Amino acid sequence: MDARRLSTESSSGESSPILSNFNSATSLILVHDDEEPLSPFDFPNDDEDVPESPEFEIRRPYSPPMAPSLVFLYLLSPYLKLGALLLPNTQLPLKYGIPPLIIFAVLSAFSRQIWYMLARYMRKADLEDIILDAFAHGRGKERRRGWLRTIVRGGTGSLRVLLSVIYLRESVHIILPLLPEDLTLPPQPVLTLVCACILLPLVTAQSLASKRVKYVTWTSIVTYIIWFCCVAVSHANGTLEINPGWLRMGAFWQGITTTAFAFTSSSTLPLYASLKAGSPSAALSKSPASRSFRTLSSLSVAVAVGFTLPLVFFTARINGAILQDPAPLRLQPAVAVLNSLTLLLAIPSVLVTAPPLPIPERIRRATTIPLSKYLTFALVLALSLVPTRIARILSDVLLACACASTFFLPALIHITTHFFKRPLAIIMPQMPATPNPYAQEPEPTAADELLQRKERALQRRQWRKRVVWDVGVWTLLLPVGGGGFVWGAGRLAGKW
Structure with a gap:
C-alpha cells in the first residue's frame, strides 16, 4: 500500500502541491495498489477516465464550457x-x-495529442501559460516572461x-x-465591403x-x-478545372506544403479547456x-481524411482551362460560389479566438463597444x-506560421519540458524553495522512504511509457521541422 501526505502548502502559488516536512507526525492516508496514481502519460483505455486536478486552470474568456459535439x-x-x-x-x-496526406493527417493528430498531454502535465490549458512555464519558469525571470x-x-x-485575410481575399x-x-464601380473593393458588412x-x-x-x-x-460533391461530379465528367486562387498563392504553396497546410490547426488548447469545463462533475x-x-480529435482527423483523400485522385485528370464550361452540366459557377462561402463563413470562428489588442484600460472602461474586435476586423x-x-x-508567411505552430511548436515545448527541466513530482510534491532556516530538520521515517521509492518507481515507469512519444516528437522537430526550414530557405533562394 502507498502513503500520501495531506499537506499541500505551496510557496509559489503554482498548482503543484508542496510537502513541507517529512516526518511521521504528518497525517497519512492509505491507497491500495490497484488505485495507484497515474502519471500524465500513463493512459488507461480511455484517458479521460482519469479525473482532472481541481486546480486545473481554465481562465481564458474564449474557452467557455462546450458540448462534445461543438x-x-x-x-x-x-x-x-x-x-x-x-x-x-x-x-x-x-x-x-x-x-504525404496520410502522414500529415497522422502528425496533426499526434501534435494535438502532445498539446493535450502538455496541458495535463502542467495543469494548464492556455498556450501562453504553457510556454511561460516551459521557457521562463521560476524567480528572477519576470522580464523574460514579459x-x-x-x-x-x-x-x-x-x-x-493572416488566416482571416487570406480567407476574405480569396472568397472575394x-x-x-x-x-x-x-x-x-470597381468590383473587388465593393464586394469586399459587402462581405465585411455580412x-x-x-x-x-x-x-x-x-x-x-x-x-x-x-x-x-x-x-x-x-x-466536394460538385467537384466529384466534375471530375467524373472530365471537366474539373483549376481553381484560380491556386495561381495567386506564394512561392511556398506547392503540392506537399499545401497538403501540410490542410492539416494545420491552432485552437487545440482552448477546445480542450472548453471540453473539460463542460464536463459535469468531472472530478467525481x-x-x-x-x-x-x-x-474527438482522432474522429475529426478521420473525417477530414475521408473528405480530402479523394481530392488527391482528382488531380490526375484536371484540365488546364480556368473558369470555362465546355460541358453541358455547368457546375463551375456553383463550385466557385461554394468555395467562396466555405472560406467566408470560416472567418468568425478564427477571429473570435484572437487575443485582444493592448488597448489602454481607461479607453476600455469608457465604452461597452468591443473596440479590440472592431480594430482587428x-x-x-x-x-x-x-x-x-x-x-x-502574406500567404507564404501564413503557411510557414501555420505549419510551425501545428507541428514544430508542440514538439519544441515537449522536448524542453521533459529533457531540459526537472520532472514534476507525481506523489511526492516538490520541497519549498525557501525553507525555514530555524526549523529543526526532522529525521526521515520509513514512510518518507516509502514515498521516495514509490516516486522514483513512478518516474521510471513514466519515462518508459514516454519513449514512443519522444521518438515521435523528435521526428516532428528534426525531419519535419528542420527539413521544412531547409526546404523553405532553398525555395526562397531559388535553389528549387
Whole structure:
C-alpha cells in the first residue's frame, strides 16, 4: 500500500502541491495498489477516465464550457478550408500525393495529442501559460516572461489575422470572374465591403460558444461537403478545372506544403479547456467516451481524411482551362460560389479566438463597444485589399506560421519540458524553495522512504511509457521541422 501526505502548502502559488516536512507526525492516508496514481502519460483505455486536478486552470474568456459535439465541430472545421479547397490543383502523382496526406493527417493528430498531454502535465490549458512555464519558469525571470507573453499574444493574433485575410481575399477573388464585366464601380473593393458588412455582426461574438459562430461554422462544413460533391461530379465528367486562387498563392504553396497546410490547426488548447469545463462533475465521475478529447480529435482527423483523400485522385485528370464550361452540366459557377462561402463563413470562428489588442484600460472602461474586435476586423479588411504581390508574401508567411505552430511548436515545448527541466513530482510534491532556516530538520521515517521509492518507481515507469512519444516528437522537430526550414530557405533562394 502507498502513503500520501495531506499537506499541500505551496510557496509559489503554482498548482503543484508542496510537502513541507517529512516526518511521521504528518497525517497519512492509505491507497491500495490497484488505485495507484497515474502519471500524465500513463493512459488507461480511455484517458479521460482519469479525473482532472481541481486546480486545473481554465481562465481564458474564449474557452467557455462546450458540448462534445461543438468541440468536434471546431476540431474538424480547420481541416476543411483553404488547404483542402486547393488540393485538387496540386497536380501531384498519386504516389507523391497520397503518402504525404496520410502522414500529415497522422502528425496533426499526434501534435494535438502532445498539446493535450502538455496541458495535463502542467495543469494548464492556455498556450501562453504553457510556454511561460516551459521557457521562463521560476524567480528572477519576470522580464523574460514579459517578452514571451508579448511574443505569444502577438504571434497568435498575427496567425488569426493572416488566416482571416487570406480567407476574405480569396472568397472575394473567386467570385469576381462570375460578375458582369460592364460594372461601373470597381468590383473587388465593393464586394469586399459587402462581405465585411455580412461578417461584422458575426466576428464580434464573445466566444466560440456563441450561437452565431456555431451556426455559421456548421454552415461552412455543409458548403464544403456540397462543394466536394460538385467537384466529384466534375471530375467524373472530365471537366474539373483549376481553381484560380491556386495561381495567386506564394512561392511556398506547392503540392506537399499545401497538403501540410490542410492539416494545420491552432485552437487545440482552448477546445480542450472548453471540453473539460463542460464536463459535469468531472472530478467525481468518469467521463464517457463521447467526452474524450483524444476520441474527438482522432474522429475529426478521420473525417477530414475521408473528405480530402479523394481530392488527391482528382488531380490526375484536371484540365488546364480556368473558369470555362465546355460541358453541358455547368457546375463551375456553383463550385466557385461554394468555395467562396466555405472560406467566408470560416472567418468568425478564427477571429473570435484572437487575443485582444493592448488597448489602454481607461479607453476600455469608457465604452461597452468591443473596440479590440472592431480594430482587428478593420485590420483584416485593410490587408485583404493589398496588391497581389504583397498578398503572395502574406500567404507564404501564413503557411510557414501555420505549419510551425501545428507541428514544430508542440514538439519544441515537449522536448524542453521533459529533457531540459526537472520532472514534476507525481506523489511526492516538490520541497519549498525557501525553507525555514530555524526549523529543526526532522529525521526521515520509513514512510518518507516509502514515498521516495514509490516516486522514483513512478518516474521510471513514466519515462518508459514516454519513449514512443519522444521518438515521435523528435521526428516532428528534426525531419519535419528542420527539413521544412531547409526546404523553405532553398525555395526562397531559388535553389528549387
